[in-house]
Amino acid sequence: MSFKKKMSLGILTGALGLTLIGGGTWAAFNDVETTNNYIAAGTLDLVVNPETLFDLSNMKPGDYITKTLTFTNNGSLAIDEILLNIDVEGWEDVLHGHLPDNGENTLEDFLNQFQVVLSSDVYDGFYSLAELSNLSDHKMTVEGEGVAALLPGESFDVTITLQFLEDDTRYPNSRLYEQNKYQGEGATIKLNFEATQMPGEEREND
Template identity: 60%
Template sequence: MSIKKKMGIGILTGTLGLSLIGGGTWAAFNDVENTTNTFEAGTLDLTTDKSVLFELSNLKPGDYFTKTLKLGNNGSLAIDDIFLKSTVSGWEDVKHSHLSDNGENNQVDFLKQFKVTIKRDNVSLGTVTADQLMSYTTNPREITGSGTNPALLSGEDMDIEIKVEFVNDPATYPNSRLHTQNKYQGEGAEISLKFEATQMPGEERNNDGE
């Protein structure tokens, strides 16, 4: 056999030997453990006991009414704050030819004839005229004022009392016995009250039960 062939066999044999040595580095023992992990979002569910709070017609100056709405927390999460939003629609100016100005007015004029007092669990939150409720459309009014404490824990409820008074204004037209409030006869509006609940701030959590 030539020297070149002998060298080639020697090199192949050496390579095979290294391969066998490298392939022998494995362990017979091992262990596998598994953990099953879950997370689930809670529910935020503000409820009301009425879909219509007041629906009255044929009102006159001096009339008033008080209605109570119960707000409840039917969710699993505590409610941080509750905000009141309000929108007004459906108003139309009714003309009265026997009045010197034909009874012309606008929606704000009409709504100013009504005072609205809001109470939470018999605590007064203040009195506004109905036209001021329109500002709650873009700037919702906080009605809980609970600070850092939850407004409603899961399963709790609160009473919101709303009193509306048609103001009796004795003012008259100049040189006339006709009262200026005559211009509001036959007029009306639809006021939508919307209550919005917010969650408590996020926080570090541990496993349930810990």
């Protein structure tokens, strides 16, 4: 074998040896440790009592009813805010041929005949049902920023008064009151209460 061939073979063998050493490195010593960790989501559970506040028929202007609604935090997480919105179902315009305008009105006209007064230790306000129905969310709780409105296991009461307002406006050149147009009309009012969580924060282990 020539010197050139021997030299080439030696270089190839050396390169192959380096490849085996580099690609096949492994350690005989190692150590494995495990930490046991646990995470779980809390619960947000607002309970409202009673489920039905108003079940009224045959109302007349001037009538009112007052009820107490109790909010309880039945979950494990503090509640930041309680939001209110309402749904209205089942209303239809009842016409009255003896009235100058046949008694035509809208749902908003009808809802404006009713005032809602809300009162609690942390909140007071009054609105027409029409105003509440036009709000996507109405904040029921008033607290400092970052302060829980309702801690787990706690409750608070809100007094709610619903009144059919009196309006002595008459039709022009008539003895008839305009509120006559609402006779026979009614609707189902659903009060929807939404509890929200407190903002996320840095946590320490329990």
